[in-house]
Every structure is written in structure tokens, then in C-alpha cells.
Amino acid sequence: MRIGLFATCLGDTLFPEAVKSTAVLLARLGHDVVFPPEQTCCGQMHVNTGYQREPVPLVRNFAEQFGDPSIEAVVMPSGSCAGSVRHQHEIVAERYGDAGLRTGVAAVKAKTYELSEFLVDVLGVTDVGAYFPHRVTYHPTCHSLRMLRVGEKPLRLLRAVEDIRLVELPEAEACCGFGGTFAVKNAATSSAMLRDKMDHITGTGAEVCTAGDSSCLMHIGGGLSRIRSGTRTLHLAQILSSTRTSPHVLAEATR
Amino acid sequence: MSRPTGPPTNGTFLGMPAVPPRSPYGTGHLRGTRKFPEAARDELGNEQLRRNLGRATRTIRGKRLDATGELPDWERLRDAGAAIKSDTMNRLPELLEQLERKVTEHGGTVHWARDGVEANEIVARLVKDTGSDEVLKVKSMATQEIGLNEHLESEGITAYETDLAELIVQLAGDQPSHILVPAIHRNRDEIREIFLREIPGVDPGLDTVPAHLAAAARAYLREKFMTARVAVSGANFGIAETGTLSVVESEGNGRMCLTLPETLITVMGIEKVLPRFADLEVFLQLLPRSSTGERMNPYTSMWTGVTPGDGPQDFHLVLLDNGRTAALADRVGREALNCIRCSACLNVCPVYERTGGHAYGSVYPGPIGAVLTPQLAGMHGTDHDPNSSLPYASSLCGACFDACPVKIDIPSLLVELRHQHTEESGTTAEALAMKAAAAVMKRPKLFTAAQRTAGLGRVLAGRSGTFSRLPAPFSGWSDSRDTPAPPAQSFRSWLASAEGAATMRAAAAEGARHPDDDAPEGS
Numbered sequence: 037m038r039i040g041l042f043a044t045c046l047g048d049t050l051f052p053e054a055v056k057s058t059a060v061l062l063a064r065l066g067h068d069v070v071f072p073p074e075q076t077c078c079g080q081m082h083v084n085t086g087y088q089r090e091p092v093p094l095v096r097n098f099a100e101q102f103g104d105p106s107i108e109a110v111v112m113p114s115g116s117c118a119g120s121v122r123h124q125h126e127i128v129a130e131r132y133g134d135a136g137l138r139t140g141v142a143a144v145k146a147k148t149y150e151l152s153e154f155l156v157d158v159l160g161v162t163d164v165g166a167y168f169p170h171r172v173t174y175h176p177t178c179h180s181l182r183m184l185r186v187g188e189k190p191l192r193l194l195r196a197v198e199d200i201r202l203v204e205l206p207e208a209e210a211c212c213g214f215g216g217t218f219a220v221k222n223a224a225t226s227s228a229m230l231r232d233k234m235d236h237i238t239g240t241g242a243e244v245c246t247a248g249d250s251s252c253l254m255h256i257g258g259g260l261s262r263i264r265s266g267t268r269t270l271h272l273a274q275i276l277s278s279t280r281t282s283p284h285v286l287a288e289a290t291r
Numbered sequence: 292m293s294r295p296t297g298p299p300t301n302g303t304f305l306g307m308p309a310v311p312p313r314s315p316y317g318t319g320h321l322r323g324t325r326k327f328p329e330a331a332r333d334e335l336g337n338e339q340l341r342r343n344l345g346r347a348t349r350t351i352r353g354k355r356l357d358a359t360g361e362l363p364d365w366e367r368l369r370d371a372g373a374a375i376k377s378d379t380m381n382r383l384p385e386l387l388e389q390l391e392r393k394v395t396e397h398g399g400t401v402h403w404a405r406d407g408v409e410a411n412e413i414v415a416r417l418v419k420d421t422g423s424d425e426v427l428k429v430k431s432m433a434t435q436e437i438g439l440n441e442h443l444e445s446e447g448i449t450a451y452e453t454d455l456a457e458l459i460v461q462l463a464g465d466q467p468s469h470i471l472v473p474a475i476h477r478n479r480d481e482i483r484e485i486f487l488r489e490i491p492g493v494d495p496g497l498d499t500v501p502a503h504l505a506a507a508a509r510a511y512l513r514e515k516f517m518t519a520r521v522a523v524s525g526a527n528f529g530i531a532e533t534g535t536l537s538v539v540e541s542e543g544n545g546r547m548c549l550t551l552p553e554t555l556i557t558v559m560g561i562e563k564v565l566p567r568f569a570d571l572e573v574f575l576q577l578l579p580r581s582s583t584g585e586r587m588n589p590y591t592s593m594w595t596g597v598t599p600g601d602g603p604q605d606f607h608l609v610l611l612d613n614g615r616t617a618a619l620a621d622r623v624g625r626e627a628l629n630c631i632r633c634s635a636c637l638n639v640c641p642v643y644e645r646t647g648g649h650a651y652g653s654v655y656p657g658p659i660g661a662v663l664t665p666q667l668a669g670m671h672g673t674d675h676d677p678n679s680s681l682p683y684a685s686s687l688c689g690a691c692f693d694a695c696p697v698k699i700d701i702p703s704l705l706v707e708l709r710h711q712h713t714e715e716s717g718t719t720a721e722a723l724a725m726k727a728a729a730a731v732m733k734r735p736k737l738f739t740a741a742q743r744t745a746g747l748g749r750v751l752a753g754r755s756g757t758f759s760r761l762p763a764p765f766s767g768w769s770d771s772r773d774t775p776a777p778p779a780q781s782f783r784s785w786l787a788s789a790e791g792a793a794t795m796r797a798a799a800a801e802g803a804r805h806p807d808d809d810a811p812e813g814s
């Protein structure tokens with residue numbers, strides 16, 4: 037299948053390893069991964085912060101970059117960006133766009149997937165041949181959970197990973213407190229939410245906390261690093277792309 | 292806004308060219324004095340509050356899940372609830388006129404109140420007409436919203452709250468912090484102290500056993516029930532078809548107020564009307580299961596006008612607008628009027644759980660409060676009106692949407708309100724930053740160049756590879772989180788590099804060996 041990879045602005049710039057893993061994983065599964073080079077950002081931060089005029093060119097650019105009919109699916113390692121493309125682009129296009137934009141947005145929306153739903157729903161695989169001999173706990177991010185309804189899909193993928201020791205995260209479905217600009221505008225409340233999330237994570241004794249969204253992992257990882265917890269964060273794609281022949285080696289945690 | 296604000300006339304709310312009025316400043320409890328982030332910061336420092344709240348919301352969350360999970364048609368009930376409510380909002384004027392007609396036919400009197408000021412005046416006048424200087428109160432959000440007790444007091448009339456939690460709040464001179472459990476922020480020790488201090492003649496040996504606390508309150512209230520001649524209530528539902536009003540409650544004190552006094556005055560928000568009597572079937576299932584996690588609430592009272600020789604012989608219904616028409620006129624905001632005040636969204640909200648209700652500055656706290664309060668009272672003066680900070684008091688986690696029995700999409704409404712707010716507040720520093728970010732991101736070349744500059748951040752981050760202090764406005768973030776420095780190479784530059792190309796070729800070669808895949812070979 038010809039897959040358009042959307043790196044997301046955050047992944048591209050700050051967390052390239054998560055995007056590399058996504059690209060490698062999809063290629064290894066036998067797919068033709070294309071990277072439309074003019075792609076930038078889905079505009080989620082703008083819309084969530086209350087700005088709907090400003091992201092119009094971003095929405096347009098996204099629709100143009102991935103509108104190519106030879107691209108059969110648009111895949112991204114981010115539940116919140118997939119949620120933005122599926123639920124917010126329409127709102128922006130309807131309010132400030134033209135008919136062309138609305139058509140373009142609808143076409144791209146129909147083939148947009150977050151990584152775990154693409155693997156499980158579209159490709160029909162749960163065992164991607166990964167090997168990751170570590171103690172891991174999984175945090176289901178809010179947008180994956182409630183906007184995309186990915187449900188158990190990421191866990192099914194993780195359970196199929198060879199030698200993984202998956203430990204359940206208490207109160208897993210509670211928000212980590214990131215919420216984009218929420219963490220800046222309501223930093224104290226966000227920190228209180230983060231503290232509880234970190235307590236639950238470190239309580240599992242996991243070496244790694246994983247999730248399907250680099251932004252939530254940036255938040256959780258930033259907190260774990262600050263308290264020198266020794267628990268690292270890794271994107272789901274990094275675990276799924278780790279194999280016996282090229283395993284992901286856990287770096288020394290910041291202490 | 293420059294459009295004229297003509298006075299609305301009874302019944303013809305929709306289609307008016309004027310901007311409907313919002314709740315007036317200075318009346319009632321729809322506006323706090325501080326913005327959410329500041330108020331929240333103080334509440335976060337109160338460990339006792341967080342423990343009380345954490346325990347209470349966790350218990351009720353579990354109960355709700357049990358009570359809703361056992362119904363095989365729960366999702367369909369939610370759909371039905373949402374559909375009935377939308378239908379109601381779409382023909383609100385017609386339904387309200389029908390309600391007025393039916394209540395009048397059955398011997399009641401209907402009054403229309405444009406805002407809290409008018410409603411307060413109407414109630415005070417009605418009470419004075421009876422010659423009484425005290426009223427019993429049935430727990431009611433509408434009267435809390437308009438500050439009725441305070442107004443009555445200024446008119447020399449004493450109001451006695453009869454709901455146990457509401458009584459605690461009233462005796463303590465406090466504000467409610469939860470829709471359903473107004474004293475959720477208090478624990479037993481605190482309640483005991485309040486009773487000892489405020490209830491005349493209470494046994495000084497009173498302990499903290501809940502039953503004993505309840506008994507003390509009951510003894511205090513009993514005398515009032517037997518002597519009071521006037522009661523004021525809210526309404527959970529008003530049925531247009533029959534003119535029936537309904538209150539649901541747990542303690543039975545409400546029913547005493549609704550049946551014993553000679554005069555009953557009900558203040559009802561205009562959005563509480565339901566078209567048909569049969570609609571109650573849906574809401575009497577949705578409400579108790581969502582709010583208290585019970586299959587059925589212990590007391591459901593219904594009354595239709597007056598019945599000679601039985602119950603209050605004088606019944607008044609005050610229909611309260613107070614910004615509801617303004618919300619209704621808002622294409623998106625009208626969805627918030629579907630709320631049946633079950634408080635499920637409060638109990639699942641991680642923000643509410645940490646900050647409590649007072650941080651919201653309104654009688655409507657939590658997720659629905661963050662939507663409803665600015666809708667009813669407006670959000671003005673960007674920098675000074677605390678209501679303008681409410682739409683941002685959410686991480687948009689979506690738990691409220693999942694819990695809401697009438698499926699109000701609160702996260703989307705919050706995003707919409709944020710948009711309305713930024714549109715109104717014009718050119719702020721944030722707006723400029725957002726514009727600048729969009730300007731960079733819409734031009735791939737600029738974006739790539741910015742990524743390269745970001746890579747320079749590694750130098751600033753130093754050897755640890757992280758930033759531990761960031762300048763304002765990010766200092767709150769960096770108080771408790773490290774921020775990784777951007778890596779030297781972005782994904783796109785890696786992909787364009789020889790290493791990237793080789794890695795992708797190798798991965799594709801592995802993929803080509805998968806026999807179970809019919810996809811075309813890698814590029």
C-alpha cells in the first residue's frame with residue numbers, strides 16, 4: 037500500500053526517532069512509504085487554543101500535500117494530530133474555507149489514521165515482529181482514547197511484542213495534564229495532574245512508559261526527568277520497530 | 292458589539308434581530324472575582340480540600356459506572372435524552388407558552404423574569420404578599436444562580452435551606468462548590484464544627500457520625516417545616532403538555548417543602564421545559580444514574596397547579612431567562628442548555644478534581660460550568676473578566692463528553708468558546724504569536740529553516756540535553772518539567788540524508804521478504 041507519512045511538526049522537529057521508527061516499521065511491513073516534502077503542521081495547537089483563522093493555510097497545505105489520490109492512506113504517530121485532521125479540519129474549512137478546501141479536507145479525512153488503528157484496522161496485523169525485552173507500562177492518551185476510540189488496539193500490538201513485560205498502569209485513562217497550551221495557561225493544575233500520573237507510572241516499576249503521542253510523552257517525560265525517576269518515555273512506534281536484529285537500546289536514564 | 296439590545300418580549304425569543312441580554316453584572320453568582328488559574332493555584336495548595344474531593348469523586352465515579360453499565364440500552368437512552376433536549380431547544384418559545392397555558396389552567400400563576408434582578412424582585416414581592424418574613428428553600432441551582440437568598444435577606448426575609456448539604460453551606464456562610472453535593476469540599480469534622488457554631492441549642496456532645504449530624508440538622512429543620520407558610524423551589528423538569536413541575540431529591544426534605552406550606556414559588560430556568568409527560572421516562576432514568584449512581588432517586592415529587600384541600604393552595608412559577616436566550620441564540624452554545632445538572636461531568640473531570648468548584652467563581656463549576664457560565668453571563672474585558680479564563684480551564688481530555696447523559700460535546704464547545712474569545716479580544720501577544728507560528732508553518736521552507744535554528748537550541752540546553760528553566764510565559768511549565776533540546780537533525784533532514792535513505796532501503800528490503808503482503812514494493 038502507498039502510505040503518506042505525516043511526521044507532525046513536533047515529531048519532525050523534537051522527536052524524530054518516533055517518526056523514523058514509524059517509517060521503518062511501515063516499510064518493513066512491506067509498504068511504500070512516501071513523505072510529501074512540503075508538509076508542516078496540522079494546526080491542532082491553533083484550533084485548541086481558540087484560533088481558527090490562522091490555521092486555514094495549514095489545513096489547506098495538509099489537504100494539498102496528502103490529497104494525491106495515489107496515496108491510499110495517511111498515517112501519523114500521533115492520536116491528537118489524527119484527531120485534529122479528522123475532527124477539526126472540517127470545522128476550520130467550513131467556517132473560513134472555500135468549497136475546494138472543504139472537498140479536499142473531506143477526501144483526506146477519510147484516509148487518515150493514527151498508527152495503531154492503521155496497523156490493526158487497515159493492515160489487520162497485531163504482531164509486527166517486534167522484540168523489546170523490558171518492563172513497560174502504557175498510557176492511553178486522551179485524544180486516542182476519546183476522539184479516535186482506538187481502545188485496546190495499542191495494547192494488542194504491545195502484547196504481541198516478544199519478551200516484553202507489560203505492566204498495567206493504575207488509573208490509566210486519567211489525563212496526564214498536558215492539553216497543549218493548558219499546561220502553560222494553567223501550569224499549576226496541569227502539574228498536579230502530572231504528579232498523580234507520574235506516581236502511578238513509577239509505582240508500576242516500569243523501565244519505560246509508552247504512548248501513541250509524542251506531545252503527551254514530552255509532558256510525562258519532562259516530569260519524570262525532573263524528578264530523576266529513572267523511568268523513560270518511548271513512543272509506541274519505537275517499541276514496535278525494535279527487533280531482534282536491530283533492537284532499540286535503552287539509553288542510560290537521566291539521574 | 293454594536294447591534295441594539297431591545298428588551299425581549301414574552302414568548303417570542305427566537306428570530307429577534309436584537310442580541311439577547313446576558314445575566315447582568317453584580318447580581319447572583321455567575322462571576323467570581325479572580326481568574327481561574329489564580330483561584331485554582333490557591334485551591335491546589337489546600338491538601339484537605341484535595342483529599343475530600345479526590346475521595347468523594349472517586350467513590351461517585353465508581354457508583355455511576357455500575358449504575359449505567361447495568362442498563363443494556365444506556366447508550367440509546369443517552370441518544371433519546373439528547374434528541375428530546377435538542378427538540379426542546381428548537382421550539383422553546385412554543386413549549387414555554389404551552390407550559391404557561393397549562394399551569395394557568397390548573398390554577399397556578401406564571402411570571403416571566405428576564406434576569407436575576409427581575410426574578411428576585413418577583414419572589415420577594417410574592418413572599419411579602421403572604422405576610423410572611425421567612426421561606427423554606429428546596430435545593431435549587433436557579434435560585435443560587437440569581438442570589439435569591441441574599442436578595443431576600445436584604446428585603447428582611449429569612450431563607451432556610453433544607454437540603455442537608457445546602458444547609459451546611461448556608462450555615463457556614465460559604466458558597467456551594469458542586470452542583471449536586473454543594474458541601475463536597477467539607478469533611479465530617481468541619482461539618483460538626485459548623486453545626487456546633489451555628490445551630491442554636493445543638494447538643495454540645497455532637498460527634499461526627501453521619502447519622503448524628505443528619506439528626507441534628509433534622510431537629511433544627513423540623514420546627515421550620517411545621518411553621519413556615521411559604522416555600523421556594525427550583526424544578527428539574529417542567530412538562531409543557533400537562534403543566535406539571537417536578538423535583539427529584541434524596542432526603543425528602545424537598546417534598547416536605549413542596550407539600551406543607553400554603554404558598555409555593557418555583558423558580559425554573561426556561562431550558563428545563565420538556566415537551567411531553569412521557570419524556571420523564573427517559574430523564575428519570577438518566578438523571579439519578581448519572582448523578583448519584585443510583586437506579587432511582589428516593590423522592591420524585593410532581594405537582595400540577597393547585598389541588599383544592601391538598602398541598603399549597605397558591606402556586607407561582609417564575610420562568611427565568613438570565614442569559615439563556617443569549618445562549619440559545621448562539622449556534623453552538625445552545626447545546627449547553629441541554630444540561631440536566633446531573634454533575635457527572637464534574638465528577639469525572641481531572642481539573643475539577645484538583646481545584647474544586649470555587650475556582651470557577653460560579654455556581655456552575657466543572658466542565659459544564661466552564662461552558663455555561665460564559666454563555667449565560669458573557670465573557671468580557673479580556674483581561675479583567677474572570678469568565679474569559681473559564682473556556683481554557685480544561686485539558687480537553689474528553690472525559691466529560693463520555694460521561695454526559697445527554698451527550699453534550701463539552702470539549703468542542705470549549706474550543707468554540709475559545710475561538711469566540713480570541714475573535715473578540717483582537718490583537719493580543721498570544722494572537723501575534725499564533726499568527727507568527729502559522730506564518731512559519733504555512734511555508735515549508737521557513738519551517739525547515741526554523742527547525743535548523745531549533746537545532747541550535749542544543750547549544751543553549753547544555754550537556755544535559757534538556758532545558759530546566761524557560762522564560763515567561765513558559766516558566767509555569769518549566770517549574771515541574773524538563774524540556775528536551777531539539778535534536779541536531781530533524782526527521783526530514785534525516786530522511787534526506789544518505790543514512791536515512793539507506794535505512795529506509797534496508798527496511799523496504801526486509802518488507803519485500805514478507806510473503807503475506809500484497810502491497811507494492813518500497814520506493
Ligand code: SF4
Nearest residue numbers: 630631633634636695
Ligand atoms: S453537562 Fe452533562 S454531565 Fe455535565 S451536568 Fe450537564 S447533563 Fe450532567
